[in-house]
Amino acid sequence: MQTGKILVGAIVISALAAGAAMYYLQVYAYYETVSASAPVTLTTIASDTPEPILTEGFEGIDANSSPIRFRACFTTPQSMAMLTETYQTYPDPTPLTGPGWFDCYDAGTITRALETGEATAFLSEKNIHYGVDRVIAIFDDGRAYAWHQLNHCGETDYTGTPEGEDCPPREGTAQ
Numbered sequence: 174m175q176t177g178k179i180l181v182g183a184i185v186i187s188a189l190a191a192g193a194a195m196y197y198l199q200v201y202a203y204y205e206t207v208s209a210s211a212p213v214t215l216t217t218i219a220s221d222t223p224e225p226i227l228t229e230g231f232e233g234i235d236a237n238s239s240p241i242r243f244r245a246c247f248t249t250p251q252s253m254a255m256l257t258e259t260y261q262t263y264p265d266p267t268p269l270t271g272p273g274w275f276d277c278y279d280a281g282t283i284t285r286a287l288e289t290g291e292a293t294a295f296l297s298e299k300n301i302h303y304g305v306d307r308v309i310a311i312f313d314d315g316r317a318y319a320w321h322q323l324n325h326c327g328e329t330d331y332t333g334t335p336e337g338e339d340c341p342p343r344e345g346t347a348q
Contacts, residue, residue, distance in 0.1 A: 200272050204242065207233030213247065213319070215260035215309065216296045223298045224260075227251055228317070232277050240302035241269060245319040246277035253313050257293060263308050266294035269320050283310050283318050303343055304330050 209231035214223035226249055233245035249256075266287055268280040286292035287310055297307035297319060304327020311317045326340035 203236040203238040204234045207235045214297055218261055234275055240305045241321045243321040244271040244278045247317050248315045249317050261296045263294040263296045266308050267322055278318055300341055
């Protein structure tokens, strides 16, 4: 009888430790602070190439465990009129939720602002990783938020369906 209680206790303690470890690994581990040493870019309408924009107060995180863990917050002094005339908007922005401890980034607020027109989403860089675009939502007051989002190639690659002719070749494969 005593052995059963000990075994049950050991199982419960092991389950709690495993749960705590999984929570830590998902929410805190692997993330690193990203510095603003590399310029923030938006893709131009005219040349279809990323071009640096002015930014202030950059805060960013990323993890090498997944290409879609990038999140950033900053401001830009550039006007919305100039931005929309010069840079490509992003057709279907879907801000991904970030870890709760990264306070400046709130996917729900960004999503609502995009839906109501308070913010506009722009393409920062297409295929920053295979099948992943960097998207930046900019509010009229200059607040800006960036994340990585699967594009058509990434979605089809993830589901296992053929990528199509418009997708770039994967690294290390011939096409």
